[in-house]
Amino acid sequence: MILEFSFRFDQFSIFIASSIAIFTLLIGLYALIFMKGNRASGQFLVYFFLNCFFAIGAVLANNLILLLFFWESLLLTMFGMIMVGGRESYKTAIKAFIIIGITDLCMMVGIALTGQLAGTFTMSAISVSTAGLGGFAFIMLMIGALAKAGAMPFHTWIPDAASDAPLPFMALIPGALEKLIGIYFLTRVSLELFKIEPASWASLLLMIVGAVTIIFAVLMALIQKDFKKLLSYHAISQVGYMVLGIGTALPVGIIGGLFHMINNALYKSCLFLTGGAVEKEAGTTDLTKLGGLAWQMPVTFACFVVAALSISGVPPFNGFFSKELVYDGALERGWIFYAVAVAGSFFTAASFLKLGHAAFLGRSDTKSKEAPWPMLLPMVVIAAACIIFGVYNTLPIDRIIAPILGSHALEGHKFSGLPANMFLVLMTLIVLAGAVLNHLYGVKKSGKAIGAADHIHYAPVMHSLYDRAEKKIFDPYEIGMKLANVAARILYGIDRFVDWFYEVFTVRIVLLFTSLIKWAHSGNISTYVIWSLVGSIAVLVMAWR
Amino acid sequence: MxxxxxxxxxxxxxxxxxxxxxxxxxxxxxxxxxxxxxxxxxxxxxxxxxxxxxxxxxxxxxxxxxxxxxxxxxxxxxxxxxxxxxxxxxxxxxxxxxxxxxxxxxxxxxxxxxxxxxxxxxxxxxxxxxxxxxxxxxxxxxxxxxxxxxxxxxxxxxxxxxxxxxxxxxxxxxxxxxxxxxxxxxxxxxxxxxxxxxxxxxxxxxxxxxxxxxxxxxxxxxxxxxxxxxxxxxxxxxxxxxxxxxxxxxxxxxxxGGLEPLQNIMLTVGAASIVIGALAALGQKELKRLLAYSSISQMGYIVIALGSGTVLGIFAALFHFFNHTLFKATLFANVAAVEEQTGTQEMEKLGGLAQKMPITGLTSAIASLSTAGLPPLSGFWSKLLIIIALWISGHYFFAAVAVLASVVTLAYFLLLQRQAFFGLVPAALKEVREAGPILLIPAVFLSLLIVVIGLVFPFMIQMVLR
Incomplete structure (x- = not known):
């Protein structure tokens, strides 16, 4: 049976599906206020809730083709939501559409191959090895999942969308929902469909993608001077931790990755929502113009602080615990992955110190007031969840995440509660303290909060790299577009040549012969008689040859 | 009798x-x-x-x-x-x-x-x-x-x-x-x-x-x-x-027809006539001269069909022989009408006559397209049969020549149509009117025949083959 409408309700899918529903509800409430007065708000909300429907369908589907149907439908709603952002947002919408469309195409190939190799499209019955063609299928499926989650190098549309798309879109889609379904599918693929081993190349590949995503995205985030854009780079960077965690293929890493997924959805959407509140009330998200909002918008500020501490991995907030688990798994697989992850933590903390300092502290130029309650409520609820998931981490880990792996995989270990490895905790605290010192040094050196990261930005080697990245030289989409442009020019040249061949060359040759023949027909009768006689002789020769 | x-x-x-x-x-x-x-x-x-x-x-x-x-x-x-x-x-x-x-x-x-x-x-x-x-x-x-x-x-x-x-x-x-x-x-x-x-x-x-x-x-x-x-x-x-x-x-x-040297002579002479006639027609400036070279080219089709040495080739040659009478007589009647009404048959002095002489324009278009071998006109069927006869008798090169030359045929007839019947009407021809019925009757009758034979022929050949 290729296509059957079978759904799966196990611990994992129910958890992800209900998370999607809750996030859509909260952020939908927020969007009602945020989008008020926007011409396209009705259209936006239609896409918004349709998106929820398709996402839940994709998570619950137990058939790869059915999953593909929902998965591809998400592309349309995403396109629509970016489209309604403004007059110029169509460029970003097309960029996102092309990137996600191409990666979805890869995933389609992967699904077809997997189904062929496994002999069935029912996900719960599939078990394929990553050897040979199976490896190719795995990579194709992984591209689809990673692109949805926004890992490098499929991330480049997210920062563009941050400035073009409506903010509730950013809070829900790249902030929470796409991480949930992307990582959900990645987990299903790596742990169920292919069952990758810790020593396999597939595991290593995932970890490399994770580490690269962490460090490069966070370095880009560090130098941003726009509230939403800075958050969008973190939305990419945080995926790296999840991919790294799952890529370790160790129980501790997987639980850390999944826990980080839900934590990230919480604090990242909370951060975007505070950003939206600032945009709505202060009228801008440009960090050079913001400042001193802490006293004008105290609730927003409080939520921001909670979420920022979570994302930086400060105990006892939720981000701390999930990161510790990921570190644990990464260190077991190789110190380099751990080092990259910790370095990512350092820059995360540094960039949020800079963001909070620039936006909420310092001197105020604007007169802003607190956001209305329907916008505050989701923020407060989510921020509260960040604290609960941190302090009572037993609740999500033992009740929700650990059962996903099954009890035999855990081998009696317990991952909740305080971290087992005190060395890692110490290292984290040292790194966080380093980030604070770094921030103080940066502020002192440049003289203003916004310049806290300038000494990294304008460091000798970093400066040129940053310049190139800002010019989108490393953007695969731009590279692809340039290549397409070159290919188009070559094809255009070929087309012109064919055109020339038919319309100019052939015609010239024909006309040349025509003028020759016209010249030969001089009207002289003796010429014609000679032709006839020559012709007669030729006929005789031909016949007698 | x-x-x-x-x-x-x-x-x-x-x-x-x-x-x-x-x-x-x-x-x-x-x-x-x-x-x-x-x-x-x-x-x-x-x-x-x-x-x-x-x-x-x-x-x-x-x-x-x-x-x-x-x-x-x-x-x-x-x-x-x-x-x-x-x-x-x-x-x-x-x-x-x-x-x-x-x-x-x-x-x-x-x-x-x-x-x-x-x-x-x-x-x-x-x-x-x-x-x-x-x-x-x-x-x-x-x-x-x-x-x-x-x-x-x-x-x-x-x-x-x-x-x-x-x-x-x-x-x-x-x-x-x-x-x-x-x-x-x-x-x-x-x-x-x-x-x-x-x-x-x-x-x-x-x-x-x-x-x-x-x-x-x-x-x-x-x-x-x-x-x-x-x-x-x-x-x-x-x-x-x-x-x-x-x-x-x-x-x-x-x-x-069974003698192979004769077939080769027919093929060579036919192909030469087709190509040189068509190319020469492309360079002509007078209507009648163009039609004369076109005749040479079309005669070439008949002769090349004889070179195939098959019954189908003979049949196709006869059919094209008859079709050539239809379309060439129509075209010359059209030339007579144009010459009668405008006083010239030089293509450079003509233009836009389809507006002024709609029936002459239409019949000449039909006859031209039939000569070039466009379906469903009668000329299409005879040319098709000629090419089929050449193909099944193994003369692929000559079949290709016949096909390519009909592109040139189309080219010179389009040239004729464009210069004489389409485009803008020159100032000297503003007062031109349609020719009298005596010139139109044969043109209309023959182009009707071209269309009818073209439409009926597939059914006829089906009947014959059954």
Whole structure:
């Protein structure tokens, strides 16, 4: 049976599906206020809730083709939501559409191959090895999942969308929902469909993608001077931790990755929502113009602080615990992955110190007031969840995440509660303290909060790299577009040549012969008689040859 | 019955000369037309659906002596009736001088006797005689309007015809010398057994090439066609050249078609005519000259089909022979209309005539497209059959030449249409009006035939094959 409408309700899918529903509800409430007065708000909300429907369908589907149907439908709603952002947002919408469309195409190939190799499209019955063609299928499926989650190098549309798309879109889609379904599918693929081993190349590949995503995205985030854009780079960077965690293929890493997924959805959407509140009330998200909002918008500020501490991995907030688990798994697989992850933590903390300092502290130029309650409520609820998931981490880990792996995989270990490895905790605290010192040094050196990261930005080697990245030289989409442009020019040249061949060359040759023949027909009768006689002789020769 | 086709034109020829000198033009026209209508009616009445019989009955006795010669003759008789009627109508509208009109009818009847004779001969000497009868009347027809250019054209035709006569007469005398007989049967026996008779046959074929205006024997043709009065051009292009050259070739190839050297000669001469005729037509500036070169090219198609050496090839050649009469007579009638209304036939001075002369424009478009071989017009089917015949007999190269040349055909006809009938109307032609009914009737009738035959042919061939 290729296509059957079978759904799966196990611990994992129910958890992800209900998370999607809750996030859509909260952020939908927020969007009602945020989008008020926007011409396209009705259209936006239609896409918004349709998106929820398709996402839940994709998570619950137990058939790869059915999953593909929902998965591809998400592309349309995403396109629509970016489209309604403004007059110029169509460029970003097309960029996102092309990137996600191409990666979805890869995933389609992967699904077809997997189904062929496994002999069935029912996900719960599939078990394929990553050897040979199976490896190719795995990579194709992984591209689809990673692109949805926004890992490098499929991330480049997210920062563009941050400035073009409506903010509730950013809070829900790249902030929470796409991480949930992307990582959900990645987990299903790596742990169920292919069952990758810790020593396999597939595991290593995932970890490399994770580490690269962490460090490069966070370095880009560090130098941003726009509230939403800075958050969008973190939305990419945080995926790296999840991919790294799952890529370790160790129980501790997987639980850390999944826990980080839900934590990230919480604090990242909370951060975007505070950003939206600032945009709505202060009228801008440009960090050079913001400042001193802490006293004008105290609730927003409080939520921001909670979420920022979570994302930086400060105990006892939720981000701390999930990161510790990921570190644990990464260190077991190789110190380099751990080092990259910790370095990512350092820059995360540094960039949020800079963001909070620039936006909420310092001197105020604007007169802003607190956001209305329907916008505050989701923020407060989510921020509260960040604290609960941190302090009572037993609740999500033992009740929700650990059962996903099954009890035999855990081998009696317990991952909740305080971290087992005190060395890692110490290292984290040292790194966080380093980030604070770094921030103080940066502020002192440049003289203003916004310049806290300038000494990294304008460091000798970093400066040129940053310049190139800002010019989108490393953007695969731009590279692809340039290549397409070159290919188009070559094809255009070929087309012109064919055109020339038919319309100019052939015609010239024909006309040349025509003028020759016209010249030969001089009207002289003796010429014609000679032709006839020559012709007669030729006929005789031909016949007698 | 058969000999009536010779006697009736002869009797009418005498009859029209019995009328008093002042009043004989009108009766001559009507009697001439009556002869042609009788001819067409005789063919239709005697043999309904002869296309089919040719195709089926020949399948058994390929190239045997007992061929449907008589039925092949029907095609020629029918074509001459159509072309003759067109020529008579065009002459009535375009020849201003009463005496010229009368002479035209008389000479047309003389050449008609020759053509009808060609249609029914069974021996090579008689064939030669009738070809000469036709040619004799044609010389005078070309110089009917007594213009300098017409004399030149007629002179070239005369000189070249003399060369042809020498070749053919030599051939005939050789046949008599060797075989003792000149009937096709005797000739066939002689050719098979005697190399001298074979040579004689080749000489005869060269004579026919000159008569039919095949490349490189064609030098006289463009000058004669373009310098003659348009009414005469209709008659020349429509039937005379084809009857005395091409039809005779078909007759001989039905008998000798199995000889491979002859096939090769036909293929080569045909291909050369197709290509050079088409390319030369592309460079012409006068309507009649363009149509003359187009005729050479289309004759090439007929001859190349004979080279395939198959029954289908013979059938396709005959079919194209008939179609060529339809579309070339239409086109020359259109030229007559254009020349009559605008006073010129140089394409550069024309333009936008389709607006001013819609019926002439439409019929010339139909005839042009039929010549270029566009479905569903009749010319498409005959060209298609020619190409199929070449293909199945293994002459892929010549099939390709035939296909490619029809692109050039389309090119020069589009050029003609664009320059003469489409585009802007020049200031000098603002007052031009549609030609009178006498010029339109043949054009409309023949283009209707083109369309109807094109539409009916697939059903007809299906019926035949079933």
């Amino acid at each position: 058969t000999y009536l086709l010779l006697f009736i034109p002869f009797a009418i020829l005498i009859l029209i000369n019995l009328f008093p000198r002042e009043k004989r033009t009108e009766p001559a026209f009507w009697l001439g037309l009556a002869v042609l209508v009788f001819q067409a009616g005789a063919v239709v009445a005697s043999q309904f659906g002869y296309w089919g019989t040719i195709l089926t009955s020949q399948l058994e006795s390929v190239f045997g002596f007992n061929l449907q010669l008589y039925k092949m003759g029907h095609v020629l008789v029918m074509a001459s009736a159509l072309a003759g009627a067109t020529a008579l109508l065009v002459a009535r509208a375009t020849l201003k001088n009463k005496r010229d009109r009368f002479n035209f009818v008389g000479l047309l009847l003389v050449s008609l006797i020759g053509i009808n004779g060609i249609a029914m001969v069974t021996d090579i000497f008689t064939l030669y005689i009738f070809i000469e009868v036709t040619a004799l009347a044609t010389f005078i027809l070309i110089m009917l309007n007594r213009e300098q250019a017409a004399f030149e054209g007629a002179f070239k035709y005369l000189i070249m015809s003399v060369v042809a006569t020498v070749l053919m007469l030599a051939a005939v005398s050789l046949f008599i010398l060797i075989g003792g007989g000149t009937s096709f049967l005797d000739v066939k026996m002689a050719v098979i057994s005697d190399p001298l008779a074979y040579t004689a046959l080749l000489l005869f074929l060269c004579g026919l090439f000159i008569k039919g205006g095949m490349v490189p024997f064609h030098g006289w043709l463009p000058d004669a066609y373009s310098s003659a009065p348009t009414a005469v051009s209709v008659w020349l292009a429509g039937i005379v050249t084809k009857a005395s050259g091409i039809y005779a070739l078909i007759r001989l190839m039905v008998i000798f």
